[in-house]
Amino acid sequence: MEKSKVYFCDLYSNSQNKNVPNNVRRLFDEAGFKDLIEKNDQVAIKLHFGEKGNTTYMSPVAVRQVVDKVKDCEGKPFLTDTNTLYTGSRTNSVDHLTTAIENGFAYAVVNAPVIIADGLYSRNYENVKIDKKHFESVKIGGEIYNSSAMIVMSHFKGHEAAGFGGALKNLAMGCASAAGKQMQHSDVTPVVKEKKCVGCGKCVNSCPTKAISIVDKKAVIDSDVCYGCGECPTVCPTRAVTIQWESDSDVFVEKMAEYAYGAVSNKKDKVGYITFVMNVTPLCDCVPWSGRPIAHDIGILASTDPVAIEQACYDLICKEMGHDVFKHEHPHVNGTRIIDYACEMGMGSKEYELIKL
Structure with missing residues:
Protein backbone atom coordinates (compact mmCIF):
# COMPACT_ATOMS: atom_id res chain seq x y z
CA MET A 1 0.00 0.00 0.00
CA GLU A 2 1.33 3.42 -0.98
CA LYS A 3 2.27 5.67 1.93
CA SER A 4 0.25 8.83 2.46
CA LYS A 5 2.06 12.05 1.68
CA VAL A 6 2.53 14.61 4.44
CA TYR A 7 4.15 17.90 3.47
CA PHE A 8 6.25 19.77 6.02
CA CYS A 9 7.75 23.24 6.39
CA ASP A 10 10.05 23.77 9.34
CA LEU A 11 10.51 27.13 11.06
CA TYR A 12 14.15 27.68 10.10
CA SER A 13 13.54 30.80 8.06
CA ASN A 14 16.16 33.21 6.75
CA SER A 15 14.14 34.95 4.07
CA GLN A 16 10.69 36.33 3.30
CA ASN A 17 10.04 33.34 1.06
CA LYS A 18 10.05 31.01 4.07
CA ASN A 19 7.98 33.02 6.51
CA VAL A 20 4.82 31.44 7.97
CA PRO A 21 2.30 33.05 5.57
CA ASN A 22 4.28 31.96 2.51
CA ASN A 23 4.83 28.49 3.96
CA VAL A 24 1.08 28.07 4.43
CA ARG A 25 0.47 29.04 0.82
CA ARG A 26 3.22 26.69 -0.36
CA LEU A 27 1.78 23.80 1.65
CA PHE A 28 -1.70 24.45 0.22
CA ASP A 29 -0.27 24.15 -3.30
CA GLU A 30 2.06 21.19 -2.74
CA ALA A 31 -0.58 19.15 -0.88
CA GLY A 32 -2.90 19.55 -3.87
CA PHE A 33 -5.72 21.29 -2.05
CA LYS A 34 -6.78 23.05 -5.25
CA ASP A 35 -8.00 19.67 -6.50
CA LEU A 36 -10.42 19.46 -3.56
CA ILE A 37 -12.28 22.64 -4.54
CA GLU A 38 -14.60 23.22 -7.48
CA LYS A 39 -15.92 26.54 -8.67
CA ASN A 40 -18.53 28.00 -6.26
CA ASP A 41 -17.93 25.35 -3.61
CA GLN A 42 -18.91 26.57 -0.16
CA VAL A 43 -15.65 25.77 1.64
CA ALA A 44 -15.63 25.46 5.43
CA ILE A 45 -12.32 26.42 6.99
CA LYS A 46 -12.58 24.58 10.28
CA LEU A 47 -10.52 26.04 13.10
CA HIS A 48 -10.61 26.99 16.77
CA PHE A 49 -10.99 30.72 17.45
CA GLY A 50 -9.51 30.44 20.96
CA GLU A 51 -11.20 31.05 24.29
CA LYS A 52 -11.15 34.62 25.58
CA GLY A 53 -7.86 34.99 27.46
CA ASN A 54 -6.05 32.31 25.46
CA THR A 55 -3.29 33.65 23.20
CA THR A 56 -1.77 30.51 21.61
CA TYR A 57 -4.59 29.72 19.18
CA MET A 58 -3.90 29.81 15.45
CA SER A 59 -2.82 33.11 13.90
CA PRO A 60 -5.55 34.91 11.91
CA VAL A 61 -2.81 35.96 9.48
CA ALA A 62 -2.05 32.29 8.75
CA VAL A 63 -5.76 31.59 8.28
CA ARG A 64 -6.01 34.49 5.81
CA GLN A 65 -3.55 32.70 3.52
CA VAL A 66 -5.88 29.70 3.20
CA VAL A 67 -8.87 31.97 2.63
CA ASP A 68 -7.09 33.69 -0.23
CA LYS A 69 -5.97 30.38 -1.76
CA VAL A 70 -9.54 29.05 -1.65
CA LYS A 71 -10.71 32.21 -3.43
CA ASP A 72 -7.98 31.67 -6.04
CA CYS A 73 -9.63 28.29 -6.66
CA GLU A 74 -12.99 30.11 -7.13
CA GLY A 75 -14.37 28.62 -3.95
CA LYS A 76 -16.40 30.53 -1.36
CA PRO A 77 -14.63 30.21 2.01
CA PHE A 78 -16.07 30.75 5.46
CA LEU A 79 -14.45 30.23 8.87
CA THR A 80 -16.33 27.96 11.24
CA ASP A 81 -16.44 26.16 14.57
CA THR A 82 -19.17 24.83 16.87
CA ASN A 83 -20.31 26.07 20.26
CA THR A 84 -18.91 24.60 23.46
CA LEU A 85 -20.41 22.30 26.07
CA TYR A 86 -18.84 24.04 29.07
CA THR A 87 -19.19 27.60 30.34
CA GLY A 88 -16.97 30.23 28.78
CA SER A 89 -16.98 32.77 25.97
CA ARG A 90 -18.16 30.41 23.20
CA THR A 91 -21.27 28.66 24.54
CA ASN A 92 -23.65 30.39 22.12
CA SER A 93 -23.15 31.93 18.70
CA VAL A 94 -23.37 35.57 19.79
CA ASP A 95 -20.63 35.19 22.40
CA HIS A 96 -18.67 32.88 20.09
CA LEU A 97 -18.68 35.37 17.22
CA THR A 98 -17.74 38.19 19.59
CA THR A 99 -14.81 36.16 20.92
CA ALA A 100 -13.67 35.28 17.40
CA ILE A 101 -13.63 38.95 16.40
CA GLU A 102 -11.87 40.03 19.60
CA ASN A 103 -9.24 37.33 18.98
CA GLY A 104 -8.50 38.75 15.53
CA PHE A 105 -10.82 36.86 13.18
CA ALA A 106 -12.61 39.93 11.85
CA TYR A 107 -13.46 40.09 8.14
CA ALA A 108 -10.95 42.90 7.61
CA VAL A 109 -8.18 40.55 8.75
CA VAL A 110 -9.22 37.14 7.46
CA ASN A 111 -11.14 38.18 4.32
CA ALA A 112 -14.00 35.74 4.97
CA PRO A 113 -17.15 35.59 7.10
CA VAL A 114 -17.37 33.59 10.32
CA ILE A 115 -20.32 31.19 10.60
CA ILE A 116 -20.93 29.17 13.76
CA ALA A 117 -21.86 25.78 12.32
CA ASP A 118 -24.36 24.55 14.91
CA GLY A 119 -26.52 27.65 15.30
CA LEU A 120 -27.34 30.04 18.12
CA TYR A 121 -27.79 27.43 20.86
CA SER A 122 -26.15 24.41 19.18
CA ARG A 123 -29.45 23.02 17.89
CA ASN A 124 -28.56 23.13 14.19
CA TYR A 125 -27.01 19.74 13.50
CA GLU A 126 -27.32 16.71 11.25
CA ASN A 127 -27.68 13.17 12.56
CA VAL A 128 -25.08 11.36 10.48
CA LYS A 129 -25.39 7.59 10.33
CA ILE A 130 -22.05 5.79 10.85
CA ASP A 131 -22.89 2.38 12.43
CA LYS A 132 -19.68 2.03 14.45
CA LYS A 133 -18.79 0.37 17.76
CA HIS A 134 -19.92 3.17 20.07
CA PHE A 135 -22.35 5.18 17.95
CA GLU A 136 -24.92 4.37 15.29
CA SER A 137 -25.11 8.06 14.40
CA VAL A 138 -23.33 11.27 15.34
CA LYS A 139 -24.51 14.88 15.63
CA ILE A 140 -22.47 17.12 13.29
CA GLY A 141 -22.83 20.90 13.05
CA GLY A 142 -25.26 21.66 10.22
CA GLU A 143 -23.15 24.13 8.25
CA ILE A 144 -20.10 21.85 8.41
CA TYR A 145 -22.19 18.97 7.11
CA ASN A 146 -23.74 21.18 4.40
CA SER A 147 -20.45 22.64 3.17
CA SER A 148 -19.11 21.41 -0.16
CA ALA A 149 -15.50 21.00 0.96
CA MET A 150 -13.44 21.63 4.07
CA ILE A 151 -9.94 22.72 5.04
CA VAL A 152 -9.21 21.67 8.64
CA MET A 153 -6.69 23.99 10.29
CA SER A 154 -5.46 22.65 13.63
CA HIS A 155 -3.14 23.65 16.44
CA PHE A 156 -1.38 20.58 17.87
CA LYS A 157 -1.25 20.69 21.69
CA GLY A 158 -1.95 18.70 24.84
CA HIS A 159 -5.37 17.86 26.25
CA GLU A 160 -6.46 16.86 29.76
CA ALA A 161 -8.79 14.05 28.70
CA ALA A 162 -7.50 13.08 25.24
CA GLY A 163 -3.74 13.37 25.85
CA PHE A 164 -3.28 15.59 22.81
CA GLY A 165 -5.36 17.25 20.15
CA GLY A 166 -4.75 17.89 16.48
CA ALA A 167 -6.70 17.30 13.27
CA LEU A 168 -8.71 14.35 14.59
CA LYS A 169 -9.88 16.15 17.72
CA ASN A 170 -10.65 19.23 15.60
CA LEU A 171 -13.01 17.04 13.57
CA ALA A 172 -14.41 15.17 16.57
CA MET A 173 -15.22 17.70 19.27
CA GLY A 174 -14.83 20.62 16.90
CA CYS A 175 -17.50 19.53 14.43
CA ALA A 176 -19.98 18.14 16.98
CA SER A 177 -23.00 19.93 18.36
CA ALA A 178 -23.14 20.43 22.14
CA ALA A 179 -25.24 17.27 22.41
CA GLY A 180 -22.63 15.44 20.36
CA LYS A 181 -19.87 16.68 22.63
CA GLN A 182 -21.82 15.41 25.62
CA MET A 183 -22.15 11.98 23.98
CA GLN A 184 -18.38 11.81 23.57
CA HIS A 185 -17.77 12.89 27.18
CA SER A 186 -20.24 10.43 28.72
CA ASP A 187 -17.46 8.25 30.21
CA GLU A 246 -16.05 5.03 34.11
CA SER A 247 -14.56 2.80 31.46
CA ASP A 248 -11.09 2.50 29.95
CA SER A 249 -9.83 5.87 28.68
CA ASP A 250 -9.58 4.26 25.25
CA VAL A 251 -13.38 4.44 25.00
CA PHE A 252 -13.32 8.24 25.17
CA VAL A 253 -10.78 8.65 22.39
CA GLU A 254 -12.50 5.95 20.31
CA LYS A 255 -15.73 7.92 20.59
CA MET A 256 -13.85 10.98 19.39
CA ALA A 257 -12.48 9.02 16.43
CA GLU A 258 -16.01 7.94 15.48
CA TYR A 259 -17.17 11.56 15.57
CA ALA A 260 -14.21 12.52 13.38
CA TYR A 261 -15.25 9.79 10.97
CA GLY A 262 -18.80 11.14 10.84
CA ALA A 263 -17.65 14.73 10.35
CA VAL A 264 -16.09 13.94 6.96
CA SER A 265 -18.23 10.99 5.87
CA ASN A 266 -20.03 13.03 3.19
CA LYS A 267 -16.87 14.71 1.86
CA LYS A 268 -14.83 12.02 0.12
CA ASP A 269 -11.79 13.62 -1.57
CA LYS A 270 -13.00 17.06 -0.44
CA VAL A 271 -11.05 17.64 2.80
CA GLY A 272 -7.53 18.97 3.37
CA TYR A 273 -5.63 19.29 6.63
CA ILE A 274 -3.07 21.87 7.82
CA THR A 275 -1.63 21.46 11.32
CA PHE A 276 0.59 23.90 13.20
CA VAL A 277 3.13 22.34 15.56
CA MET A 278 3.87 25.60 17.32
CA ASN A 279 3.07 26.80 20.85
CA VAL A 280 2.53 23.20 21.96
CA THR A 281 0.79 23.95 25.25
CA PRO A 282 -0.16 21.36 27.91
CA LEU A 283 -3.89 22.04 27.48
CA CYS A 284 -6.15 22.91 24.57
CA ASP A 285 -7.15 26.36 23.32
CA CYS A 286 -10.47 26.03 25.19
CA VAL A 287 -8.92 27.21 28.45
CA PRO A 288 -8.86 31.00 29.10
CA TRP A 289 -5.06 31.10 29.45
CA SER A 290 -2.00 29.76 27.66
CA GLY A 291 0.37 27.48 29.54
CA ARG A 292 4.11 27.29 29.03
CA PRO A 293 4.86 25.15 25.93
CA ILE A 294 5.88 21.54 26.58
CA ALA A 295 7.68 21.13 23.24
CA HIS A 296 9.74 23.19 20.84
CA ASP A 297 8.17 24.92 17.86
CA ILE A 298 8.67 22.52 14.94
CA GLY A 299 6.73 23.62 11.89
CA ILE A 300 3.58 23.32 9.77
CA LEU A 301 2.26 20.18 8.08
CA ALA A 302 -0.33 19.53 5.35
CA SER A 303 -1.98 16.42 3.98
CA THR A 304 -5.24 15.03 2.65
CA ASP A 305 -4.95 12.14 5.16
CA PRO A 306 -6.03 13.03 8.73
CA VAL A 307 -4.47 9.90 10.24
CA ALA A 308 -1.11 10.42 8.55
CA ILE A 309 -0.83 14.08 9.51
CA GLU A 310 -1.75 13.29 13.11
CA GLN A 311 0.84 10.52 13.31
CA ALA A 312 3.48 12.73 11.70
CA CYS A 313 2.88 15.58 14.17
CA TYR A 314 3.09 13.20 17.11
CA ASP A 315 6.26 11.56 15.77
CA LEU A 316 8.00 14.88 15.08
CA ILE A 317 7.35 16.12 18.61
CA CYS A 318 8.50 12.89 20.28
CA LYS A 319 11.64 12.84 18.13
CA GLU A 320 12.44 16.50 18.80
CA MET A 321 11.93 16.23 22.56
CA GLY A 322 13.36 12.75 23.03
CA HIS A 323 10.28 11.42 24.85
CA ASP A 324 6.48 11.42 24.78
CA VAL A 325 5.68 14.84 26.25
CA PHE A 326 1.95 14.17 26.16
CA LYS A 327 2.19 10.94 28.14
CA HIS A 328 4.43 12.74 30.62
CA GLU A 329 1.89 15.55 31.01
CA HIS A 330 -1.24 13.34 30.97
CA PRO A 331 -0.13 9.86 32.10
CA HIS A 332 -3.66 8.53 32.60
CA VAL A 333 -4.56 8.79 28.89
CA ASN A 334 -3.63 6.57 25.96
CA GLY A 335 -3.82 9.41 23.47
CA THR A 336 -2.50 7.51 20.46
CA ARG A 337 -5.55 5.23 20.48
CA ILE A 338 -7.43 7.88 18.48
CA ILE A 339 -4.88 7.49 15.67
CA ASP A 340 -4.99 3.70 15.78
CA TYR A 341 -8.78 3.52 15.80
CA ALA A 342 -9.19 6.12 13.04
CA CYS A 343 -6.82 3.99 10.97
CA GLU A 344 -8.84 0.84 11.78
CA MET A 345 -12.01 2.58 10.56
CA GLY A 346 -10.34 3.41 7.24
CA MET A 347 -9.98 7.17 7.72
CA GLY A 348 -6.37 7.06 6.60
CA SER A 349 -2.98 5.45 7.05
CA LYS A 350 -0.39 5.62 9.82
CA GLU A 351 2.27 4.96 7.19
CA TYR A 352 3.37 8.22 5.64
CA GLU A 353 6.08 9.86 3.59
CA LEU A 354 7.23 13.16 5.11
CA ILE A 355 8.08 15.56 2.30
CA LYS A 356 10.06 18.55 3.48
CA LEU A 357 9.60 21.73 1.46
Whole structure:
Protein backbone atom coordinates (compact mmCIF):
# COMPACT_ATOMS: atom_id res chain seq x y z
CA MET A 1 0.00 0.00 0.00
CA GLU A 2 1.33 3.42 -0.98
CA LYS A 3 2.27 5.67 1.93
CA SER A 4 0.25 8.83 2.46
CA LYS A 5 2.06 12.05 1.68
CA VAL A 6 2.53 14.61 4.44
CA TYR A 7 4.15 17.90 3.47
CA PHE A 8 6.25 19.77 6.02
CA CYS A 9 7.75 23.24 6.39
CA ASP A 10 10.05 23.77 9.34
CA LEU A 11 10.51 27.13 11.06
CA TYR A 12 14.15 27.68 10.10
CA SER A 13 13.54 30.80 8.06
CA ASN A 14 16.16 33.21 6.75
CA SER A 15 14.14 34.95 4.07
CA GLN A 16 10.69 36.33 3.30
CA ASN A 17 10.04 33.34 1.06
CA LYS A 18 10.05 31.01 4.07
CA ASN A 19 7.98 33.02 6.51
CA VAL A 20 4.82 31.44 7.97
CA PRO A 21 2.30 33.05 5.57
CA ASN A 22 4.28 31.96 2.51
CA ASN A 23 4.83 28.49 3.96
CA VAL A 24 1.08 28.07 4.43
CA ARG A 25 0.47 29.04 0.82
CA ARG A 26 3.22 26.69 -0.36
CA LEU A 27 1.78 23.80 1.65
CA PHE A 28 -1.70 24.45 0.22
CA ASP A 29 -0.27 24.15 -3.30
CA GLU A 30 2.06 21.19 -2.74
CA ALA A 31 -0.58 19.15 -0.88
CA GLY A 32 -2.90 19.55 -3.87
CA PHE A 33 -5.72 21.29 -2.05
CA LYS A 34 -6.78 23.05 -5.25
CA ASP A 35 -8.00 19.67 -6.50
CA LEU A 36 -10.42 19.46 -3.56
CA ILE A 37 -12.28 22.64 -4.54
CA GLU A 38 -14.60 23.22 -7.48
CA LYS A 39 -15.92 26.54 -8.67
CA ASN A 40 -18.53 28.00 -6.26
CA ASP A 41 -17.93 25.35 -3.61
CA GLN A 42 -18.91 26.57 -0.16
CA VAL A 43 -15.65 25.77 1.64
CA ALA A 44 -15.63 25.46 5.43
CA ILE A 45 -12.32 26.42 6.99
CA LYS A 46 -12.58 24.58 10.28
CA LEU A 47 -10.52 26.04 13.10
CA HIS A 48 -10.61 26.99 16.77
CA PHE A 49 -10.99 30.72 17.45
CA GLY A 50 -9.51 30.44 20.96
CA GLU A 51 -11.20 31.05 24.29
CA LYS A 52 -11.15 34.62 25.58
CA GLY A 53 -7.86 34.99 27.46
CA ASN A 54 -6.05 32.31 25.46
CA THR A 55 -3.29 33.65 23.20
CA THR A 56 -1.77 30.51 21.61
CA TYR A 57 -4.59 29.72 19.18
CA MET A 58 -3.90 29.81 15.45
CA SER A 59 -2.82 33.11 13.90
CA PRO A 60 -5.55 34.91 11.91
CA VAL A 61 -2.81 35.96 9.48
CA ALA A 62 -2.05 32.29 8.75
CA VAL A 63 -5.76 31.59 8.28
CA ARG A 64 -6.01 34.49 5.81
CA GLN A 65 -3.55 32.70 3.52
CA VAL A 66 -5.88 29.70 3.20
CA VAL A 67 -8.87 31.97 2.63
CA ASP A 68 -7.09 33.69 -0.23
CA LYS A 69 -5.97 30.38 -1.76
CA VAL A 70 -9.54 29.05 -1.65
CA LYS A 71 -10.71 32.21 -3.43
CA ASP A 72 -7.98 31.67 -6.04
CA CYS A 73 -9.63 28.29 -6.66
CA GLU A 74 -12.99 30.11 -7.13
CA GLY A 75 -14.37 28.62 -3.95
CA LYS A 76 -16.40 30.53 -1.36
CA PRO A 77 -14.63 30.21 2.01
CA PHE A 78 -16.07 30.75 5.46
CA LEU A 79 -14.45 30.23 8.87
CA THR A 80 -16.33 27.96 11.24
CA ASP A 81 -16.44 26.16 14.57
CA THR A 82 -19.17 24.83 16.87
CA ASN A 83 -20.31 26.07 20.26
CA THR A 84 -18.91 24.60 23.46
CA LEU A 85 -20.41 22.30 26.07
CA TYR A 86 -18.84 24.04 29.07
CA THR A 87 -19.19 27.60 30.34
CA GLY A 88 -16.97 30.23 28.78
CA SER A 89 -16.98 32.77 25.97
CA ARG A 90 -18.16 30.41 23.20
CA THR A 91 -21.27 28.66 24.54
CA ASN A 92 -23.65 30.39 22.12
CA SER A 93 -23.15 31.93 18.70
CA VAL A 94 -23.37 35.57 19.79
CA ASP A 95 -20.63 35.19 22.40
CA HIS A 96 -18.67 32.88 20.09
CA LEU A 97 -18.68 35.37 17.22
CA THR A 98 -17.74 38.19 19.59
CA THR A 99 -14.81 36.16 20.92
CA ALA A 100 -13.67 35.28 17.40
CA ILE A 101 -13.63 38.95 16.40
CA GLU A 102 -11.87 40.03 19.60
CA ASN A 103 -9.24 37.33 18.98
CA GLY A 104 -8.50 38.75 15.53
CA PHE A 105 -10.82 36.86 13.18
CA ALA A 106 -12.61 39.93 11.85
CA TYR A 107 -13.46 40.09 8.14
CA ALA A 108 -10.95 42.90 7.61
CA VAL A 109 -8.18 40.55 8.75
CA VAL A 110 -9.22 37.14 7.46
CA ASN A 111 -11.14 38.18 4.32
CA ALA A 112 -14.00 35.74 4.97
CA PRO A 113 -17.15 35.59 7.10
CA VAL A 114 -17.37 33.59 10.32
CA ILE A 115 -20.32 31.19 10.60
CA ILE A 116 -20.93 29.17 13.76
CA ALA A 117 -21.86 25.78 12.32
CA ASP A 118 -24.36 24.55 14.91
CA GLY A 119 -26.52 27.65 15.30
CA LEU A 120 -27.34 30.04 18.12
CA TYR A 121 -27.79 27.43 20.86
CA SER A 122 -26.15 24.41 19.18
CA ARG A 123 -29.45 23.02 17.89
CA ASN A 124 -28.56 23.13 14.19
CA TYR A 125 -27.01 19.74 13.50
CA GLU A 126 -27.32 16.71 11.25
CA ASN A 127 -27.68 13.17 12.56
CA VAL A 128 -25.08 11.36 10.48
CA LYS A 129 -25.39 7.59 10.33
CA ILE A 130 -22.05 5.79 10.85
CA ASP A 131 -22.89 2.38 12.43
CA LYS A 132 -19.68 2.03 14.45
CA LYS A 133 -18.79 0.37 17.76
CA HIS A 134 -19.92 3.17 20.07
CA PHE A 135 -22.35 5.18 17.95
CA GLU A 136 -24.92 4.37 15.29
CA SER A 137 -25.11 8.06 14.40
CA VAL A 138 -23.33 11.27 15.34
CA LYS A 139 -24.51 14.88 15.63
CA ILE A 140 -22.47 17.12 13.29
CA GLY A 141 -22.83 20.90 13.05
CA GLY A 142 -25.26 21.66 10.22
CA GLU A 143 -23.15 24.13 8.25
CA ILE A 144 -20.10 21.85 8.41
CA TYR A 145 -22.19 18.97 7.11
CA ASN A 146 -23.74 21.18 4.40
CA SER A 147 -20.45 22.64 3.17
CA SER A 148 -19.11 21.41 -0.16
CA ALA A 149 -15.50 21.00 0.96
CA MET A 150 -13.44 21.63 4.07
CA ILE A 151 -9.94 22.72 5.04
CA VAL A 152 -9.21 21.67 8.64
CA MET A 153 -6.69 23.99 10.29
CA SER A 154 -5.46 22.65 13.63
CA HIS A 155 -3.14 23.65 16.44
CA PHE A 156 -1.38 20.58 17.87
CA LYS A 157 -1.25 20.69 21.69
CA GLY A 158 -1.95 18.70 24.84
CA HIS A 159 -5.37 17.86 26.25
CA GLU A 160 -6.46 16.86 29.76
CA ALA A 161 -8.79 14.05 28.70
CA ALA A 162 -7.50 13.08 25.24
CA GLY A 163 -3.74 13.37 25.85
CA PHE A 164 -3.28 15.59 22.81
CA GLY A 165 -5.36 17.25 20.15
CA GLY A 166 -4.75 17.89 16.48
CA ALA A 167 -6.70 17.30 13.27
CA LEU A 168 -8.71 14.35 14.59
CA LYS A 169 -9.88 16.15 17.72
CA ASN A 170 -10.65 19.23 15.60
CA LEU A 171 -13.01 17.04 13.57
CA ALA A 172 -14.41 15.17 16.57
CA MET A 173 -15.22 17.70 19.27
CA GLY A 174 -14.83 20.62 16.90
CA CYS A 175 -17.50 19.53 14.43
CA ALA A 176 -19.98 18.14 16.98
CA SER A 177 -23.00 19.93 18.36
CA ALA A 178 -23.14 20.43 22.14
CA ALA A 179 -25.24 17.27 22.41
CA GLY A 180 -22.63 15.44 20.36
CA LYS A 181 -19.87 16.68 22.63
CA GLN A 182 -21.82 15.41 25.62
CA MET A 183 -22.15 11.98 23.98
CA GLN A 184 -18.38 11.81 23.57
CA HIS A 185 -17.77 12.89 27.18
CA SER A 186 -20.24 10.43 28.72
CA ASP A 187 -17.46 8.25 30.21
CA VAL A 188 -15.58 11.18 31.77
CA THR A 189 -16.16 11.37 35.53
CA PRO A 190 -14.27 13.96 37.61
CA VAL A 191 -13.39 13.24 41.24
CA VAL A 192 -11.90 15.44 43.99
CA LYS A 193 -8.79 14.51 45.95
CA GLU A 194 -9.67 16.06 49.29
CA LYS A 195 -6.10 16.42 50.52
CA LYS A 196 -5.22 18.60 47.54
CA CYS A 197 -8.42 20.67 47.50
CA VAL A 198 -8.08 24.16 49.00
CA GLY A 199 -11.74 25.10 48.55
CA CYS A 200 -11.01 27.99 46.19
CA GLY A 201 -14.26 27.49 44.27
CA LYS A 202 -12.84 27.86 40.76
CA CYS A 203 -14.35 24.54 39.76
CA VAL A 204 -17.73 25.66 41.13
CA ASN A 205 -17.70 28.76 38.94
CA SER A 206 -16.66 26.80 35.84
CA CYS A 207 -19.29 24.04 36.09
CA PRO A 208 -22.05 24.45 33.45
CA THR A 209 -24.50 22.17 35.29
CA LYS A 210 -23.90 23.48 38.85
CA ALA A 211 -22.84 19.97 39.88
CA ILE A 212 -20.07 21.21 42.21
CA SER A 213 -20.44 22.80 45.62
CA ILE A 214 -18.12 23.63 48.51
CA VAL A 215 -18.83 21.57 51.64
CA ASP A 216 -16.59 21.99 54.71
CA LYS A 217 -14.10 23.92 52.59
CA LYS A 218 -13.79 21.09 50.06
CA ALA A 219 -15.26 20.71 46.56
CA VAL A 220 -17.94 18.05 46.19
CA ILE A 221 -19.19 16.81 42.80
CA ASP A 222 -22.72 15.52 42.38
CA SER A 223 -22.27 12.68 39.89
CA ASP A 224 -26.01 12.59 39.18
CA VAL A 225 -25.86 16.14 37.82
CA CYS A 226 -22.37 16.10 36.22
CA TYR A 227 -22.32 15.23 32.51
CA GLY A 228 -18.55 14.93 32.24
CA CYS A 229 -17.55 17.94 30.14
CA GLY A 230 -14.06 17.80 31.67
CA GLU A 231 -13.79 21.51 32.40
CA CYS A 232 -13.18 21.33 36.17
CA PRO A 233 -9.80 19.52 36.03
CA THR A 234 -8.45 22.21 33.71
CA VAL A 235 -9.27 25.11 36.08
CA CYS A 236 -8.14 23.49 39.35
CA PRO A 237 -4.95 25.26 40.52
CA THR A 238 -3.84 22.39 42.79
CA ARG A 239 -4.83 19.51 40.48
CA ALA A 240 -7.21 18.25 43.13
CA VAL A 241 -9.83 17.46 40.49
CA THR A 242 -8.90 14.55 38.27
CA ILE A 243 -10.72 12.25 35.86
CA GLN A 244 -11.84 8.84 37.06
CA TRP A 245 -12.72 6.86 33.97
CA GLU A 246 -16.05 5.03 34.11
CA SER A 247 -14.56 2.80 31.46
CA ASP A 248 -11.09 2.50 29.95
CA SER A 249 -9.83 5.87 28.68
CA ASP A 250 -9.58 4.26 25.25
CA VAL A 251 -13.38 4.44 25.00
CA PHE A 252 -13.32 8.24 25.17
CA VAL A 253 -10.78 8.65 22.39
CA GLU A 254 -12.50 5.95 20.31
CA LYS A 255 -15.73 7.92 20.59
CA MET A 256 -13.85 10.98 19.39
CA ALA A 257 -12.48 9.02 16.43
CA GLU A 258 -16.01 7.94 15.48
CA TYR A 259 -17.17 11.56 15.57
CA ALA A 260 -14.21 12.52 13.38
CA TYR A 261 -15.25 9.79 10.97
CA GLY A 262 -18.80 11.14 10.84
CA ALA A 263 -17.65 14.73 10.35
CA VAL A 264 -16.09 13.94 6.96
CA SER A 265 -18.23 10.99 5.87
CA ASN A 266 -20.03 13.03 3.19
CA LYS A 267 -16.87 14.71 1.86
CA LYS A 268 -14.83 12.02 0.12
CA ASP A 269 -11.79 13.62 -1.57
CA LYS A 270 -13.00 17.06 -0.44
CA VAL A 271 -11.05 17.64 2.80
CA GLY A 272 -7.53 18.97 3.37
CA TYR A 273 -5.63 19.29 6.63
CA ILE A 274 -3.07 21.87 7.82
CA THR A 275 -1.63 21.46 11.32
CA PHE A 276 0.59 23.90 13.20
CA VAL A 277 3.13 22.34 15.56
CA MET A 278 3.87 25.60 17.32
CA ASN A 279 3.07 26.80 20.85
CA VAL A 280 2.53 23.20 21.96
CA THR A 281 0.79 23.95 25.25
CA PRO A 282 -0.16 21.36 27.91
CA LEU A 283 -3.89 22.04 27.48
CA CYS A 284 -6.15 22.91 24.57
CA ASP A 285 -7.15 26.36 23.32
CA CYS A 286 -10.47 26.03 25.19
CA VAL A 287 -8.92 27.21 28.45
CA PRO A 288 -8.86 31.00 29.10
CA TRP A 289 -5.06 31.10 29.45
CA SER A 290 -2.00 29.76 27.66
CA GLY A 291 0.37 27.48 29.54
CA ARG A 292 4.11 27.29 29.03
CA PRO A 293 4.86 25.15 25.93
CA ILE A 294 5.88 21.54 26.58
CA ALA A 295 7.68 21.13 23.24
CA HIS A 296 9.74 23.19 20.84
CA ASP A 297 8.17 24.92 17.86
CA ILE A 298 8.67 22.52 14.94
CA GLY A 299 6.73 23.62 11.89
CA ILE A 300 3.58 23.32 9.77
CA LEU A 301 2.26 20.18 8.08
CA ALA A 302 -0.33 19.53 5.35
CA SER A 303 -1.98 16.42 3.98
CA THR A 304 -5.24 15.03 2.65
CA ASP A 305 -4.95 12.14 5.16
CA PRO A 306 -6.03 13.03 8.73
CA VAL A 307 -4.47 9.90 10.24
CA ALA A 308 -1.11 10.42 8.55
CA ILE A 309 -0.83 14.08 9.51
CA GLU A 310 -1.75 13.29 13.11
CA GLN A 311 0.84 10.52 13.31
CA ALA A 312 3.48 12.73 11.70
CA CYS A 313 2.88 15.58 14.17
CA TYR A 314 3.09 13.20 17.11
CA ASP A 315 6.26 11.56 15.77
CA LEU A 316 8.00 14.88 15.08
CA ILE A 317 7.35 16.12 18.61
CA CYS A 318 8.50 12.89 20.28
CA LYS A 319 11.64 12.84 18.13
CA GLU A 320 12.44 16.50 18.80
CA MET A 321 11.93 16.23 22.56
CA GLY A 322 13.36 12.75 23.03
CA HIS A 323 10.28 11.42 24.85
CA ASP A 324 6.48 11.42 24.78
CA VAL A 325 5.68 14.84 26.25
CA PHE A 326 1.95 14.17 26.16
CA LYS A 327 2.19 10.94 28.14
CA HIS A 328 4.43 12.74 30.62
CA GLU A 329 1.89 15.55 31.01
CA HIS A 330 -1.24 13.34 30.97
CA PRO A 331 -0.13 9.86 32.10
CA HIS A 332 -3.66 8.53 32.60
CA VAL A 333 -4.56 8.79 28.89
CA ASN A 334 -3.63 6.57 25.96
CA GLY A 335 -3.82 9.41 23.47
CA THR A 336 -2.50 7.51 20.46
CA ARG A 337 -5.55 5.23 20.48
CA ILE A 338 -7.43 7.88 18.48
CA ILE A 339 -4.88 7.49 15.67
CA ASP A 340 -4.99 3.70 15.78
CA TYR A 341 -8.78 3.52 15.80
CA ALA A 342 -9.19 6.12 13.04
CA CYS A 343 -6.82 3.99 10.97
CA GLU A 344 -8.84 0.84 11.78
CA MET A 345 -12.01 2.58 10.56
CA GLY A 346 -10.34 3.41 7.24
CA MET A 347 -9.98 7.17 7.72
CA GLY A 348 -6.37 7.06 6.60
CA SER A 349 -2.98 5.45 7.05
CA LYS A 350 -0.39 5.62 9.82
CA GLU A 351 2.27 4.96 7.19
CA TYR A 352 3.37 8.22 5.64
CA GLU A 353 6.08 9.86 3.59
CA LEU A 354 7.23 13.16 5.11
CA ILE A 355 8.08 15.56 2.30
CA LYS A 356 10.06 18.55 3.48
CA LEU A 357 9.60 21.73 1.46
